[in-house]
Structures are given as C-alpha cells and as structure tokens.
Amino acid sequence: MQKKTSRLNPSGRFAPSPSGLLHFGSLVTAMASYLDVKSEGGFWWLRIEDIDNQRSQKDITTMIKAQLKDHGMKWDKWPELPKENDGIIFQSQRGKIYSQFLHSIISSDRAFSCKCTRKIILKNSKKDDCLKSGEIRYPGTCKKNKYDQITQGRAIRLISSNIDDFVLKRINNNTFSYALAVVIDDYSQNITNIIRGDDLKFTIERNIQLQSFFGFPLPKILHVPVVKDFNGNKLSKQKNEGVLKGGKHIKNQITKSWNYLQENMPIKWLEKVADTFDKNF
Numbered sequence: 001m002q003k004k005t006s007r008l009n010p011s012g013r014f015a016p017s018p019s020g021l022l023h024f025g026s027l028v029t030a031m032a033s034y035l036d037v038k039s040e041g042g043f044w045w046l047r048i049e050d051i052d053n054q055r056s057q058k059d060i061t062t063m064i065k066a067q068l069k070d071h072g073m074k075w076d077k078w079p080e081l082p083k084e085n086d087g088i089i090f091q092s093q094r095g096k097i098y099s100q101f102l103h104s105i106i107s108s109d110r111a112f113s114c115k116c117t118r119k120i121i122l123k124n125s126k127k128d129d130c131l132k133s134g135e136i137r138y139p140g141t142c143k144k145n146k147y148d149q150i151t152q153g154r155a156i157r158l159i160s161s162n163i164d165d166f167v168l169k170r171i172n173n174n175t176f177s178y179a180l181a182v183v184i185d186d187y188s189q190n191i192t193n194i195i196r197g198d199d200l201k202f203t204i205e206r207n208i209q210l211q212s213f214f215g216f217p218l219p220k221i222l223h224v225p226v227v228k229d230f231n232g233n234k235l236s237k238q239k240n241e242g243v244l245k246g247g248k249h250i251k252n253q254i255t256k257s258w259n260y261l262q263e264n265m266p267i268k269w270l271e272k273v274a275d276t277f278d279k280n281f
Ligand code: GLU
Pocket: 014, 015, 016, 017, 049, 182, 195, 196, 197, 200
C-alpha cells in the first residue's frame, strides 16, 4: 500500500469487525475517533477488520456503512482502491502484505512454530499465569523449535522478550492475528491517533513490540471505557445487543454518545473536540 498522506496530517480510523451490526458502544468509539481527528482537520478512515473469516459477514459491512452515515460520520476514501471498496480497507484483501511483514520476522529468527493445542497450553501452564486479557500466558512449550516451513504446526508465534509469545498467524485456519494485522495496517494508513475501546488496552504491549521490531512510529492511543449493559457486561455485536436503531432514534443516539463521552473522557480531550460537537451536527 502506498503512503498517500503526510505524517503531518492527523489520521484516525474506525476499524470494526463485521461480526455484527454497530451497537451503542461502537457508536461511542466511532464518534470519539471521528471528533478527535476532524477537530484537527485530519482524515478519518474506515477499515473493516474481516480477518477472522469465520465470524465476518459481508452484508454486515454494507449495514455498518449505512449506520455510520446515518449518524453523521463519513469516512475519507482511501485512494487507489477498486471502486467497489468505496474507499475502505478490508483486511481480508491484505494477506500478501501481512505475509511479507511476517516473513521479515521469521527471517530475523524471531518466530517459532507452535504445535500446541489449547488443551496442551492449559496443561503446561502455571495455574495463575494469566495475562491482563484473561488469556493464559503461553508456557513456552515449542519455543525451542525453530520456525519450520515444512512442519509448521498450528501457529506461528513471536519470540517475545518480556511478554508472552503471542500468535502472529494461525496455520490451521490460515488467519493472521489481530496483533500483527493492526500494527501493519495502522502503519500503512499513517494512523497518528488511535481511539478504541478499553477492552483492547491489554494489546498495547504486543503492539509496541511489533512496532519497535518493524521500526514503525508509535501512534497516540486513547482508550474509551467500553459501554456496559445493566448487568455490567460489555455489549456484544455477535449477540446483536444494543444495536443502533434508525429513523427517529438517530438524533437521540448521537446525543447519548456525546453525553457518554463527556462523562467518561478526560476533560483535556473534550476541550479539543468541544467545537466539533456543535459544528458537525
Ligand atoms: N476490530 C476491533 C473491534 O471491532 C477494533 C480494533 C481496533 O480498533 O484496533 O472491536
């Protein structure tokens, strides 16, 4: 992907996975990111994270686009894409690029082939060795195996210096990991300002390891507290929870999302977007 924007242009992105329609929590995150870059005169890109091919659905993307437009958020069109992309980057079309970057890790001897099933990982782990995400820390079982193209195993993992040896690619379903794809995409799109849900906060250390390995600049990252239901659970796209409504509900949903941001975001950040609140809608 060619770099089309200068590093001086603030660039943000909204990167939903098309596993379900946008809910109120997605609106809050999209709105925060949109207001953030638009208040600085920057670009706001839309990236569909359909890398997880089992859960992604094509029609959902069309509906997500309509939901964003209905709520006043138009994405900037990424140049030089086929017309049908509508200026949107789809991760499912970027396998070749991810492969190239993955191979640079492999050729630096920073990856290994892992044969472990979930069951084996659980069996070999120390009981309480959980990561912030709640995942079990990889116990290092296959770390001594060099990356081997012939007997690749189930996954390719990064040899990590201080955190767990996380997955770069799953071989059994031929899927690149979010950890790998997101840093490559953010770099390729010159993203300077990332705003995302705080359920992804735990991935920062992984992001930084890969960004440092590739020599990518570090974007600014702000995390929005995820919206929860009355029982304190995160809204789920897959379960169609809190899906945004259309028509007469739109205005109210926009106002509610601003109120949520005003209650939950740092004052300094809100001052920055205060004008945009009134100007854009
Ligand atoms: N694809 C993720 C989601 O739908 C967002 C990832 C990101 O913003 O980095 O929750």
